[in-house]
Amino acid sequence: MSGPDVVWYLCVAAFLFCTGALGVLIRRSPLIVLLSLEIMLNGANLALIAFARQSGRQDGQIFALAVMAVAASEVVVGLGLIVAMARRRLDLDVDKLRTLRG
Amino acid sequence: MILAAFSAGNVLVWIVWVVAAFACLGSGIAVVSFSNPFYSALSLIGNLASLAVLYLLLSAEFVAAAQVLVYAGAVMVMFLFVIAYLGGRADAPWAGGPSWQALGAVGASAALLVEVIVVIGLKTSGRLSHSEQIDGFYGRPYEIGRLFLTDHLLAFEITSIVLLIAAVGGVILGSHSRESSVEQ
Numbered sequence: 001m002s003g004p005d006v007v008w009y010l011c012v013a014a015f016l017f018c019t020g021a022l023g024v025l026i027r028r029s030p031l032i033v034l035l036s037l038e039i040m041l042n043g044a045n046l047a048l049i050a051f052a053r054q055s056g057r058q059d060g061q062i063f064a065l066a067v068m069a070v071a072a073s074e075v076v077v078g079l080g081l082i083v084a085m086a087r088r089r090l091d092l093d094v095d096k097l098r099t100l101r102g
Numbered sequence: 103m104i105l106a107a108f109s110a111g112n113v114l115v116w117i118v119w120v121v122a123a124f125a126c127l128g129s130g131i132a133v134v135s136f137s138n139p140f141y142s143a144l145s146l147i148g149n150l151a152s153l154a155v156l157y158l159l160l161s162a163e164f165v166a167a168a169q170v171l172v173y174a175g176a177v178m179v180m181f182l183f184v185i186a187y188l189g190g191r192a193d194a195p196w197a198g199g200p201s202w203q204a205l206g207a208v209g210a211s212a213a214l215l216v217e218v219i220v221v222i223g224l225k226t227s228g229r230l231s232h233s234e235q236i237d238g239f240y241g242r243p244y245e246i247g248r249l250f251l252t253d254h255l256l257a258f259e260i261t262s263i264v265l266l267i268a269a270v271g272g273v274i275l276g277s278h279s280r281e282s283s284v285e286q
Contacts, residue, residue: 015130
């Protein structure tokens with residue numbers, strides 16, 4: 001394979017995952033928590049595709065496509081919850097949602 | 103001559119990789135650190151586009167196209183609609199709240215990063231430098247579709263069920279919130 005080794009792609013994937021984890025931990029707006037979750041899923045996807053290229057098989061790409069479908073479903077449900085929260089005039093702050101009773 | 107052309111191509115691949123990787127990391131940090139959710143969503147679009155370039159370098163053409171279509175085309179448009187609907191309230195990432203929580207979060211994610219890098223360096227550096235040879239069919243839509251409908255048929259069907267459940271859940275969440283706002 002010309003160009004960088006799989007190890008470099010794995011380092012980028014690890015950095016992306018940790019950036020997303022940092023965003024999930026420090027941000028309080030649920031919208032940005034969802035965006036950071038997308039970054040974490042994309043870091044995992046990059047690692048899957050890098051390993052698929054390294055082993056010369058395509059099963060990792062299949063797994064990455066399934067992860068993308070799960071991410072799309074998660075965004076649908078998460079954005080639905082956020083819009084429902086906003087319509088109930090709740091504060092969009094994950095620290096203030098202490099109970100599930102709303 | 104051939105060797106010179108190969109090394110020139112190699113250098114080009116490295117340049118494209120470095121640009122895409124740094125755009126990816128920079129836009130990821132921008133998503134986390136922008137206070138306006140609208141700017142965060144726009145940076146995530148840049149992040150997804152540079153990830154698609156990395157997928158192309160890994161000869162995953164179909165996944166790169168699906169990434170651009172599904173994420174940048176559908177998911178991010180939905181995100182931007184919701185942010186526009188909610189008004190895009192600013193939320194400063196470092197303001198308010200006890201600062202030891204933010205420090206603990208930074209420490210936890212830095213520890214996670216160091217752990218992963220150390221494990222990659224210790225366990226896999228020798229074995230991962232060699233990649234298998236691939237032919238021209240690798241990553242093409244034909245091969246992906248064949249694998250989806252033969253070896254990974256169960257994953258394909260479960261994915262369709264997950265998408266159906268998400269669609270039903272989105273409709274239920276939307277209709278419930280409409281009823282409750284009418285009651286109020």
